[in-house]
């Protein structure tokens with residue numbers, strides 16, 4: 333057995349872990365990143381690969397290098413929605429165009445950049461447990477077949493959705509969010525497909541609603557390499573993802589004789605960010621803390637920011653010699669008052685969606701993904717305005733089909749509550765002592781959402 337001692341141990345070499353490790357190393361801390369995959373496999377992650385552009389990322393890595401190496405399509409100008417019940421339509425992106433990346437290369441570059449910043453990277457290291465004595469003091473696991481232990485001032489949990497570390501930490505006496513259930517996640521699957529002929533929509537990301545409250549997408553990495561995927565909410569009946577995708581592709585002429593280059597599935601959180609993601613000596617970032625837009629599944633920008641902020645706050649706490657929950661709390665506040673409030677507001681539409689039949693929603697708001705996409709590509713698609721637009725588009729459909737005005741009105745009410753919710757998140761407490769009162773206020777608003785929509789409480 334070997335024991336290593338570091339300032340910070342980061343578990344997980346995805347977007348969140350790499351940004352945490354790069355930031356901590358740049359701050360002069362002794363940091364190791366532990367990744368269960370081999371070096372060869374590092375960066376291989378299930379993703380749709382769509383992002384807003386290089387400005388998505390904190391400036392602690394060489395963003396230009398990342399762009400040159402992995403941004404295979406930087407010309408995404410519009411979101412194209414296929415409406416099974418009516419006309420297809422486009423939402424153009426104003427300002428910055430979006431990008432689709434080669435996800436493997438993107439992941440490799442992030443790992444390279446974390447290492448270049450000064451972090452050690454230990455591949456083939458599977459973390460199995462945490463060590464703790466009132467605070468988390470490190471992790472233990474297996475590295476290349478041998479038992480290893482890492483001691484650290486702070487462990488950053490960047491181990492992705494349903495992180496194993498959270499099953500191991502004793503959160504008693506802390507405010508860490510343990511109100512987490514598989515039904516708040518989405519099961520997703522994607523294939524990277526090479527077509528014989530160029531597709532016409534290489535300037536668009538394409539969406540199509542599916543049953544089971546999900547959507548199917550085609551994101552063109554190039555005009556002949558398409559990332560096609562789909563997902564469903566785990567509180568809905570399971571969908572045979574591989575078969576549904578296969579059937580859909582068979583019906584698309586551009587995928588005739590196409591070759592599948594890669595396939596991968598994963599769970600991703602489609603819930604609000606964890607109310608608190610810190611405990612003494614412990615911080616969760618990215619998917620491990622629900623930092624994903626719950627309507628689009630876009631999690632790369634949140635993971636990058638969260639990793640960066642967590643490491644900044646961890647560095648301050650270490651310098652002050654205070655590793656308590658209070659010392660790490662500012663990280664929660666940064667998340668919640670930034671993208672956290674927006675994701676919490678978007679979550680209300682998920683809740684609204686689960687309370688209705690798919691058919692009814694398709695009739696009324698086939699436009700829902702419009703907002704999703706605008707968000708995914710990072711445009712300032714603020715909830716209220718976006719949803720009003722969406723509802724307007726839905727209104728046309730509803731007018732044609734009639735009988736769904738109550739759903740529209742509900743949507744309108746939810747949209748108002750989403751704005752209110754963001755204001756509550758703006759007032760996220762600066763210390764743990766005010767947290768309970770804040771939660772009570774937020775939960776009061778959630779009760780109203782459940783009452784209006786008739787949805788089962790999600791939390």
Ligand SMILES: Cc1cc2nc3c(=O)[nH]c(=O)nc-3n(C[C@H](O)[C@H](O)[C@H](O)COP(=O)(O)OP(=O)(O)OC[C@H]3O[C@@H](n4cnc5c(N)ncnc54)[C@H](O)[C@@H]3O)c2cc1C
Nearest residue numbers: 344346347348368379380381382459492520618619631632
């Ligand atoms: C099908 C699909 C499509 C998506 N499409 C998009 C998209 O188009 N745009 C977008 O922005 N987001 C998208 N997302 C979400 C995005 O991929 C995630 O939000 C993002 O990758 C989260 O990064 P992360 O670093 O938190 O976690 P991850 O990228 O999951 O990284 C976690 C890492 O931890 C490692 N790990 C886990 N457990 C251990 C352990 N015990 N020991 C050691 N290492 C461990 C894993 O091997 C992994 O490398 C999609 C997700 C899915 C599943």
